[in-house]
Amino acid sequence: MIQKLISNIQKTNAPIVVGLDPMLGYIPEHIQKKAYAEFGETLEGAAEAVWQYNKEIVDCTYDLIPAVKPQIAMYEQFGIEGLKAYKKTVDYCKEKGLVVIGDVKRGDIGSTSAAYAVGHLGKVQVGSRTYAAFDEDFATVNPYLGTDGIKPFLDVCRQEKKGIFILVKTSNPSSGEFQDQLIDGKPLYELVGEHVAKWGEECMGDTYSYVGAVVGATYPEMGKVLRKIMPKSFILVPGYGAQGGKGKDLVHFFNEDGLGAIVNSSRGIIAAYKQEKYAKFGAEHFGEASRAAVEDMAADIAQALESR
């Protein structure tokens, strides 16, 4: 799947991923109204609004982007109905040729971690049959529990040719509380990065590993260091746009080959129609606003990479 991600990036010439984090507050009123008219102001109604919103954004952007990253929390808050919309979104994006990164940030130990790995990336055995439950291409994983939590994911990744992105340095303001603490003079995130590199060696594609890392755009200097610690790992970079990251902050997340990073924007793309810059599209044409925002983001990053 890392090969498909690379080939999609090369095809679109855009190392970007659209974060499908559909908060109800982002969803235009006409979409919500229609969904509630059909299903009432219910969890089912909310899930329908989420799905219709996602579908239009994907329809308007899929030819420009290599991947999407649905954030499962935004679906999980609506319970079973929300998770049905998550699964529908995953399937639809895959049909459209996109790589799907499930932003699930799961992490547990032993058989529990194996259950998450199987449920999101692999196949579960039921009697004599097997089923893929959520079936994303990649999943994000939390490292706090150590190798016991990661290994079951590696096993499934090798089997299914899928991948993971492990949280290393997250984009939020308080990420330093634990992640920046110095251990023998070296911050914890570097130690985690070293483990990512080591785990990654056991799961290699042609040039890059199936094991990537999450490093926030909001910490470009740390990204530069981590890029060198994990040369074979793709870095998934959240925090572009709405969280403050800009194209020029991102160049050091990439390798010399122009690969090695994929930059996420969620709000900045899916709720672009709410920004003054794209207001001309209006809420009715929010998908077109998202398309314009994708084009601008791709151009910003391409320019930053060219002028480095």
Added chain:
Amino acid sequence: MIQKLISNIQKTNAPIVVGLDPMLGYIPEHIQKKAYAEFGETLEGAAEAVWQYNKEIVDCTYDLIPAVKPQIAMYEQFGIEGLKAYKKTVDYCKEKGLVVIGDVKRGDIGSTSAAYAVGHLGKVQVGSRTYAAFDEDFATVNPYLGTDGIKPFLDVCRQEKKGIFILVKTSNPSSGEFQDQLIDGKPLYELVGEHVAKWGEECMGDTYSYVGAVVGATYPEMGKVLRKIMPKSFILVPGYGAQGGKGKDLVHFFNEDGLGAIVNSSRGIIAAYKQEKYAKFGAEHFGEASRAAVEDMAADIAQALESR
């Protein structure tokens, strides 16, 4: 909800929680066969087997225990159908008067963390209405992302009088890889423990905080230290039984008032019928085997606490 947990512990005189982690391999053949006969060897069939298995264990033990801890990964691996069985289990246990600790180990930032908090402990807004999606009483939370990841949970806990258990020192062999690393001479888990104590002060019940911690039974010496660092926090202690922890290892997880800890056993209770000790019950009477295992566990802990 911390008050209900305490009152349930005092009523049953058993500071224990049964981990409802229903791996298919644990579920007796007669249950699986019946479920597959009705729904086929499908995800729905697996979910039905899980639910029937849980129901019998709960029916056979609910009067002896204060709480259950369903591990969501074991349900999530079966996709939507599995999660329906999770929700059914949560609801059923609450009907039976049990405190339900959702072992979800979620953790993200800002609005995403808020979505998890709302989805598991709070109520989500849909138009003019609100809905509780999963509606557990407590949830487990991963601290790697810092305060930004925890605060949205605290907000919901205060509003709903619910609680969380934050991972501090997990029970698995490799938990030390990151958690034991020394920061200014102090292990990371102690630093996390100090934060738990601080977060906990903002969320107090009568005598204990709504913010608890997860500390593995497999690390009793660390438990002793953490008990002192977080005097007002309940400690959820996994790792008893199958993972190697024994009653005598647990005494230092408790405060002098006999409270402050709740010990989890999963496999050791729900798959008790597979142990030689309880083999006499047979697979047909697996629920009775679980009941006997609960009685033995409660006695083991009570004895250890009396003789400390």
